[in-house]
Amino acid sequence: MKxxxxxxxxxxxxxxSGSYSNLLLDSELKKIKDQRDKNLFTEIFYGVIRNKLYLDYVIESFSKTPLHKMDKEVLTGLRIGVYQLFFLDKIPARAAIYESVEAVKLILPASRKGAVSFTNGVLRNINRKGNExxxxxxxxxxxxxxxxxxxYPIWIIKRFLDQYGFKKTEKILKAGNKRxxxxxxxxxxxxxxxxxxRLxxxxxxxxENTFLDSFYRLKEVNNPAETQVFKNGAAYIQGTSAGLASLLLDPKENMSVLDLAAAPGGKTTHLAVLMKNSGQITALDVSQSRLNLIRENIERLGVKNVVLKMEDAVKYQDSKKYDRILADLPCSGLGLIASKPEIKxxxxxSVIKQMASLQYDILSNNLSKLKPGGKLLYSTCTLSQEENQDLINRILTENNNFELVNINKILEEVSALNLKNENKYLELLPGEVDSEGFFYALLKKVESD
Structure with a gap:
């Protein structure tokens, strides 16, 4: 493609500028007809985002101009060129340099010829001396x-080293850079x-099968949203760690379930499947547009037992008592870097502190909505103690009518994971488990208010 x-x-x-990489990529790929061009676009696009710090290190090593003084178009063009030179063996160096320089030339006005020449000179210098x-x-x-x-930025490295040590940290980082x-x-x-x-x-x-029954890892498919099973509503795209949350909550038929942060509806619709479309799931989200996403998924998947409410879970009031509450809450997302590399x-x-405060407020406002003997599953897709272990310990300290359920027994029942987990809660680390990073804690209400 030209x-x-x-x-x-x-x-x-x-x-x-703040666009979500996965949503932007989907929209861009729809404009491209040739599958090879789609693949190359995806490879370079995600490759540059994943490896930005490394690419900048290379550029800075061979350029006399500091990065902060470069035009953003030039710096991005250099990153595209360096990624091809260092990571894509099948693209000849001259083609990688020429196409990257042309990209800068097309996006900058004709009056900026000097910036185009600068881009060309830096890339040629890197190609000559890259082995140094x-x-x-x-x-x-x-x-x-x-x-x-x-x-990875230093603050994440330091945090992971403090929490997990060098070997585990390196595993997490490697896994986060995989497709x-x-x-x-x-x-x-x-x-x-x-x-x-059959379809x-x-x-x-x-x-191939995964550690969860009914979850299939696709090895070869060009557009997973264009297959027969997806169009027929028989498939939902959902990671195994996300899927595990609904299974650990263990909803039964005819139960009443409260989902505190439901969009886009993956866990909500999974709960409906586990309940065989019986009982009732009350699904909250603070945004109408996000509720519309849940509604689209509910309709496509044939779910019948969900009531949608546009509510802020921090303030939500409800006199009803629930058998189960799913608190899969907004978080810093450090477990999802493989699928959303811009998170890095x-x-x-500061985001971690903000999220921990929000999570505490949501839990504190909704614990009373659980029936005696009822269970609440708290889950996040992040790897920070403040949002996970520390938060749950605080909640348990302040609410003596709740206890932490040992999650390992139910984990054995619902998954093929064979983990040596010495804690009652569960933390999945990328690199140790073939999935996203997630945290789960199952709380049980042991007496009435």
């Missing part, structure tokens, strides 16, 4: 070594499983 790099450059600039690049070593500084090699996998959750409300697998085979979809660059320490 000018593919310029389209990638524009898309990357939009991510820098020296990276920080482990012995000099473990933090700097991990930060540059795996392209995110596409997982189908089979929806039995629409068809039998043998028919589901996948018919569409030439290669897949957008988040900060």
């Amino acid at each position: 000018n593919l790099r310029s389209k990638i450059l524009k898309a990357l600039l939009r991510v820098e 690049l020296t990276l920080p070593t482990k012995t000099e500084s473990k933090k700097e070594y991990l930060s540059v090699k795996y392209s 995110a996998e596409v997982i189908y959750r089979f929806n039995p409300l629409k068809m039998e499983k043998n028919e589901f697998e 996948m085979d018919q569409d030439g979809i290669k897949y 660059w957008e988040k900060s320490e």
Whole structure:
């Protein structure tokens, strides 16, 4: 496709301005017809976001102009060029340089010829002298070594090292830089499983089983939203760690369930499947547009037992008592870096404190809505103690009518995970488990208010 790099450059600039990479990529790929161009767009787009710090380290090593003095278009064009030179062996260096320079030329006005020449000169210099690049070593500084090699900001490196030590941290970082996998959750409300697998085979979809029954890892599929099973509502795209949350809550038929932060509806609709469309799920979200997403998924998947409410879970009032509460709450998202690599660059320490405060407020406002003997599952897709272990310990200290249920027994029943977990709660770490990073704690109400 002509000018593919310029389209990638524009898309990357939009991510820098706050667009979600996954949603933006989906919209851009719809405009591209050739599958090879789709693949190359995806590879460079996500490759640059994942490796931004490393790419900047290379550029800074071979440019006399500091990064902060470069035009954003030039810096992004350089990142695109360096990514191809260092990570894509099949693209000849001259083509990688030419196409990247052309992308900058197309996006900048004709009066900025000097910036285009600068881009060309830096890339040619890097191509000639790239083998002279020296990276920080482990012995000099473990933090700097991990930060540059795996392209993570220092604050995340320091946090992971403090929490997990060097070996686990390196596993987490490596896993976060892998391509995110596409997982189908089979929806039995629409068809039998043998028919589901037959249609996948018919569409030439290669897949494998995961540690959760009815969750399939797709090995080869060009557009997972265009298959027969997806269009028929028999498949929902959902990661295994996210799917595990509904299973650990263990809802039964005809129960009343409260979902405190339901959009886009993956866990809500999974709960409906586990309840066989019986009972009632009250699903909250603070945004009407996000509630519309849940409604679309409910309709496509054939879910009948969900009531949607536009409510702020921090303030929500309800005299009803529930058998189960799902508190899969907003968080800093450090467990989802493989699928949303821009998280590395957008988040900060202050976000973790803000999220922990919000999570505490939501839980404190809704604990009283649980029936005696009822269970609440708290889950996040992040790896920070303030949002996970520390928060649950605070809640238990302040609410003596709740106890922490040992999650390991039910984990054995609902998954094929074989973990040596010495805690009552569960933390899944990327690199140790073939899935996203997640935290789960199951609370039980032991007496009435």
